[in-house]
Amino acid sequence: MGTRVGDWIDQRSGWRESWNRIFLARIPNISWGHTLGAATLMAVVILLITGLVLTVYYVSSPSDAHQSVQYITNVVPLGWLIRGLHHWAASALVILSVAHLVRVVIHGAYKYPREFTWFSGIALLLLVFAFGLTGSLLPWDQRAYWATEVRIEVFATVPFIGDWLARFLQGGEQLSSLTLSRFYAAHVWLFPLLLFGLVAAHLRLVVRHGVSATPKEEPRRRGDSRRREEALKREEALKREEASLL
Amino acid sequence: MKMRELPRREFLARMVGAVGGGLAALLGIPAAVFVIGPSQQRTGGDWVPLGAVEEFPLEKPRLMSATVAKQQGWVIEEQELSVFVSTEDGVDFVAMSDRCTHLGCRVRYVDEIDEAAGPGFFCPCHNGVFDAEGGIVAGPIPTPLDRLETKVEEGQLFVREL
Numbered sequence: 473m474g475t476r477v478g479d480w481i482d483q484r485s486g487w488r489e490s491w492n493r494i495f496l497a498r499i500p501n502i503s504w505g506h507t508l509g510a511a512t513l514m515a516v517v518i519l520l521i522t523g524l525v526l527t528v529y530y531v532s533s534p535s536d537a538h539q540s541v542q543y544i545t546n547v548v549p550l551g552w553l554i555r556g557l558h559h560w561a562a563s564a565l566v567i568l569s570v571a572h573l574v575r576v577v578i579h580g581a582y583k584y585p586r587e588f589t590w591f592s593g594i595a596l597l598l599l600v601f602a603f604g605l606t607g608s609l610l611p612w613d614q615r616a617y618w619a620t621e622v623r624i625e626v627f628a629t630v631p632f633i634g635d636w637l638a639r640f641l642q643g644g645e646q647l648s649s650l651t652l653s654r655f656y657a658a659h660v661w662l663f664p665l666l667l668f669g670l671v672a673a674h675l676r677l678v679v680r681h682g683v684s685a686t687p688k689e690e691p692r693r694r695g696d697s698r699r700r701e702e703a704l705k706r707e708e709a710l711k712r713e714e715a716s717l718l
Numbered sequence: 719m720k721m722r723e724l725p726r727r728e729f730l731a732r733m734v735g736a737v738g739g740g741l742a743a744l745l746g747i748p749a750a751v752f753v754i755g756p757s758q759q760r761t762g763g764d765w766v767p768l769g770a771v772e773e774f775p776l777e778k779p780r781l782m783s784a785t786v787a788k789q790q791g792w793v794i795e796e797q798e799l800s801v802f803v804s805t806e807d808g809v810d811f812v813a814m815s816d817r818c819t820h821l822g823c824r825v826r827y828v829d830e831i832d833e834a835a836g837p838g839f840f841c842p843c844h845n846g847v848f849d850a851e852g853g854i855v856a857g858p859i860p861t862p863l864d865r866l867e868t869k870v871e872e873g874q875l876f877v878r879e880l
Contacts, residue, residue: 518745525749529756529791539792547792549755550748557745 493679500685505579508572509678515565516671522558523660530610532656534649537612562604569597581684589677596670599663606659609652620655621647756791763788763879766799771808771873778837779804779827779850781816801866801877802827802839804850813866813877814852820844820859839863 482488529548531540544551573593576582582590609620624647628638643650768782783800801813816839818825823843830837838855839848847855852863866877 514741521745521749525752528753536792543792547756548752550751553748554752557748 497679497682499683502683503686505575506683506686508568508575512565512568512572513671513675515561515568516667518557518561519565520664522554522561523664525554526558527660532610532653534612534652537610537652541611541613562607565600566604569600573597579684579687586677586681586684589674589681592670592674592677596667596674599666599670603659603663603667606655606663609655610659612652617647620651761789765869765876765878768801768803768813768875768877771870771875774803774805774808774811774875776805776808778829779814781827799877799879800824802863803868803875803877809870811868811870811875812851813868815864815866817864818843818846818859819861819863820846820857825863 478488526544529540529544529551531537541555544555546552548554576590576593605620605623609616624638624641627641628634630637639645641651641654642648643654763786766784766786768784774780779802781800782803783798786797786799787794788797789795800816802816803811803813805811816824816826818841820841821843823841825839825841825846825848828838828840837850839850839852840846841848841857841859844858846857846859848859848863849855852865854862864880866879869876869878
């Protein structure tokens, strides 16, 4: 942005401070693994935009759902692309989220002070699965129907509350139009709202704590290292003795 | 010629901006095409048979109606099509919609609508007056009555919405 226009807006909004804190923050030496979070976010953005426009044509009633999806795929210009992007970005999101989680575990980045970042990330992962469960029913074809049937059977095996849970998910005794409309409502209203909140919190925490450094072996300092090691050993031995005394 | 030197930092910032803009366009343009596309497609109509050629009187237009199945999205909707058909010789036909071009009320044929103009069409909603060819005579009418395409095949008259 031109400096003068940027200044004019900055005086009135203070955008530069946030901008600098987010994009010009000093970061430690990082690896490609550190980009998995941003890749996950990108998949979310693709899903939001394609999902938003898919609702223009999609109708969540048993008589229309399948035909409206066929209309999107075969008739609407670039419909195949938008639907394809939504489909594949959904798969990519699951893979990227898990890869991101594995990176965080390997680097131990879930530890103090980033516990809340970790917890919000776990909640987001569960939310991604919930999006997948509800979204895969919407095309309302044989595969969608029977895959959902099986998943609901799995929920029904939960001890004590299984029956209740299956009915809650189906909106009744069996998979029906009620299931389709409640899955749609969850997929396009409830879950996106939760997603906005959790992603906002997750990113806020990332900006607050900064990027975690790649862990590596502590460099030994010359000179005092041996003496320090001996002191530590002595202290440890003393502790052990105290513990046995107790 | 001397090139201005671009610091590494600024170069990278510009690259990030360019790639980001490219990604936004890659996603935004198809999304816009997807939403706007079908709204601007003109499908036209199918040929609708209205009856045998000899059934149409020469002296005054005859109001014909037919049910047309129109595909809207993935739903086939039945629509009523009503047209005035007039002919001077039983060979060349003119088909006009009976919907007033002002606000879409239905017009009716009147034998003598105006002393000067002779027969024509009258819209009761806002006193719109068309002549026998559907041209504007009086009232708030913006354009003449809509014409339909006509053809005769094996003694049958067909019309098609433009």
